[in-house]
Amino acid sequence: MVNKIPTNIIFGFLGAGKTTAILDLLVRKPAQERWAVLVNEFGEIGIDGKIIAQAGVGVTGVTVKEVPGGCLCCAAGVPFQVGLAELVRSARPDRLIIEPTGLGHPREIIRSVQSRTNQQFLALQNTITLLDPRKLQDERYLSHENFMGQIEVADILLANKADLCVDDDINRFWDFTQPYSKRHIGVTEQGKIGLEWLEEGDGSSVEQSQDQLSDNNSDNHSHTHNRSHSHQDTDNPNTHSCTFSADKVFCYERLIQWVASFTSDRCKAVVKTDRGDVMLNQSDADAVLVSEASGLNESIVEVIGVRGDLNQIGDALANCLLRPLCK
Secondary structure (H helix, E strand, C coil), rough: CCCCCCEEEEEEEECHHHHHHHHHHHHHHHCCCCCEEECCCCCCCCHHHHHHHCCCCCCCCEEEEECCCCCCCCCCHHHHHEEEEEEEHHHHHCCEEEEEECCHHHHHHHHHHHCCHHCCEEEEEEEEEEEEHHHHHHHHHCCHHHHHHHHHHHCCCEECCCCHCHHHHHHHHHHHHCCCCCCCEECCCCCCCCHHHHHHCCCCHHHHHHHHHHHHHHCCCCCCCCCCCCHHHEEEEECHHHHCCCCCCCCCHHHHHHHHHCCCCEEEEEEEEEEEEEEEEEEECCEEEEECCCCCCEEEEEEEEEEEEEEHHHHHHHHHEEECCCC
């Protein structure tokens, strides 16, 4: 009899804090266990996997693999299955964490993970969804199929970034979640997920909870949601992604100013600067989070959901490069 690998999917819309949550889990994982992380990227250039791999330096028993190119149940379906098989075969993990793109279709992603082939070696446990409660006052999110779908399929639903919220944001979250029946609903910050929340459940209630929550939402919310597997406009948002060879070095001060000069759903970067290799993470109008990196063989920048002129933003990024001195 094959011992199936306990598997968790961590959902969250752009900027919800999925990558931060996974990084924190990896630091706290049982030392004797081997964990694998499969990261599904929206863009053709993968960045989340590199951030996790960078932050995981020094943490033993962690293997990370990227599957870029869109929602894993659609364009990336075959690469996902191949990548999953390779990851399981090479890492032989005691637990698998899957981070889908924030723009992915949650029901189809779960079905892909629970395919007949995958059920032979994966045991889907709790599905966890992080959301930024500040988004609950924005109809663009409430009317978005995938944002709502991620909430509906969750076994564990967490309002993240509580440290950046005001009381009204948290109260709105509690009001919003009243119709939902989950194994756990809570508030957290910095992506903190209890290790015990990974192990509860067996994923068998996913389809039942989807039907139940669809009925709840139709009774308790005035907005409606399309349940078909379709791509809305925000599945193809204004996106700027690029790579720079290792000989290209950024001026750190200019780069920080650049990130703060526009608003986007999410901006991430792993870059070589005149102050060393760094990782940047920023969403909406939140402060830019900076952490150290090391040994980068290239720089990668990805911005999703830009509110502004992409050409101007791209030109401004190029101006952050040292030519040859940072002044």
